[in-house]
Amino acid sequence: MRGLPLSYPVRNVRARLRRTALTIGVIALAVIATSVFLALITSLKHTLVASGSPDNLIVLRKGSDNDGSSMLSLEAFQAVRFLDGIARLPDGTPLVSAEKVMQPFARTRAGGRENVLVRGVDPVALAVHDEVRIAEGRMFRPSSSEIVVGRGIAGRYANADLGAEMFIGKRNWRVVGILESGGSSFESEIWGDLRDVARDANTFPYSGVRMKLAPGTDRQALIDRIDRDPRYALQATPEVEYYAEQAKSAATLYGLLVILAIPVGVAAGFGAANTMFAAVQSRTVEIGTLRALGFSRATILRSFVLESVVISLVGFVVGAIGTLCVAFVLRLALGGIGFGAQTYTINVVTLRVRPTDLAVALVFATAIGLIGGLLPAWRAAHLRPVEALRKA
């Protein structure tokens, strides 16, 4: 006996349009629930982990766990600025960026009030933080109350638009550029002139120092040298380690989401598989008929599973489109998802649906189709045709 023609499942879908639409809808829902959740998890992880350059050091006051709470004097900065082993620009300027970090209030577009991270820097900062680039507009000019804002800031805060006057803390600043850093936490920062920011803060001139090592430098030796300087209580940390430590504070949140993703997936998957299961089980009689006509079990199973998987894939496509829409609407409505950073400012997570999130959802949907289709078809195909025919 030949196999079932391909037109068989196609016709079936046409004959049971409502039931098929329902199944597709439920699978799409399950796909949206899981992939929005996954996208949240991966976007969060990306923001936290991607920050920092491997050949950079951050120098803070001993005991501070982030540059928002650290304070350094002018002397301390001068003491580390000309150490051996630091990379230099062709004109001899060391790649050392003294920075002042402040957390003043800014208004969100939604009307709320949040602490934002303002980083006062000198132009050399762009050479030290090599992942940061000005995506739109230009870099600020010194001592002119100009700022550049991160991509995440631009979507979230009132007047954080190119050319606008943005009120931060005590006064207005002119936004002249938008900075990007591949999604890392610098995109949740505002950069302004070091002296402007320090004057505004009215405390110690610097919070911390970032430096880029020359190739071939013994990193540990330099760290030891900075840490052991008896005049200033300083501590140097590789920048990547520093951000990994910052990320740890969000580990609770991250771990919680990961734990919850499992039951969300199970609940959604069970709902979808159940629907598929019911759709196939309701055709037990039909399977009995096919068997009575002489089609082999393998042929019938192949046709039914193929149909279920194709329906699941359609459900996946609908769900994937839905997920992208949901992510788009959320981005637009919320201006990014904020969560507290260790600096007591807001890290803006832009909800991005990455191909990997959708790939997981694809596997998920296929599994639903396979299990939801195979089990009932298997059972029906293994009944004696007479019994299957009697089932209604």
Add this chain to the structure above:
Amino acid sequence: MRFLPLILRNLGRNKLRTGLTGAAIGLAVLLVCFFLTMPAGIDVFLSQIASNVRVSVHHKGGLVYQMPFAYVNKIRSVPGVVGADGVTWFGGAFEEAGHVTFPSFAVEPEHVGAVWPDYHIDPAALDRFRRFRDGAIVGRQTMEKYGWKIGQEISLRSTIWPVTLTFRIVGEIPNARSPLFWFQREYLAQAMQARNWTLDIVGIVWVRIADPALVDGVMAKLDAMFRNSPAETAAETEKSFFASFFGSLQGFVTIILLVTGLVALCVLFIAANTASMAVRERAREIAVLRAIGFGRRLIFGTLVAESTLLATVAGGSGALLTYAFTAGVKAAAGGWSTQLGPLAGFLVSPAIVGEGMALAVVVGLIAGIAPAYGAAQKPVATILREVF
């Protein structure tokens, strides 16, 4: 009630399916309840802990800007002010944890009782707090988290000030949700004095006002008092202070609620499918019941009751299991967190369990209605003919 045995028998026919459906509904209701505790944590915090006669006075430009300490006495002199306490962020990290795991502040011990009478701190503890320079009063949440006892000595390394201080716990804030760690401002001032630094600034002044009706007037007066000074202030009620503190979590809450909604929808489909499968399988039997004279209403009623019973029992157990589940999550992750604030309170309230149960009942009803209606309305002859 007479038909309860019939309903139970019907549920017991396909035990595997009933069990799986029940488990799925229970799991989903559990999840929904758990997610709901997160936004509810904010509401509980704002309504129970934050007071509307306590006002925070801080720098207008942000909490990071400090105010002159002299402001505190000026504030106390304003009519309508019952008490004012200047608090300064210490950012103390307990060495075992390595980073800041609870909020620690330097406060003025003699004014704590006047500003926070609603914390119900033992008067004897407050007395000790005033007398011992190194005394500390700690919220019960933090006490329990680290198993601290009154009388114990604790060292905190400040992440802001260049000092590590050793404190003796002299009392607790008897509230299981309070993570606070308070110690004497004078202790910090002396430690800084030893480093040639005079502590003459303050971060936030908490002010208690005599009467809710006076609050707006006093707030306006306070801000007017410091207008055009180097540190202009913004006064706001404790509720509004924390509401804007937690406002940034809105996006997170939205996503949690969205996922909750989707999960709830999935449960609905699970229940609806099970109900319709049950009806389809029993189509002939139902037709026979109808043919021998059982009424449409009765058929409809027993079928809806069947799906509602299953959803209610399963969903109810799920809702009750939320208590155990949140206790587990709390043990693993809970406590004060910079990221989640009160979202991480995971406080299961009877209201949330009620909402979970209501969801289960509604799901059961909706799921049962469509197939039951179909079974009850279709002419008997048609059904019997459909069944070959």
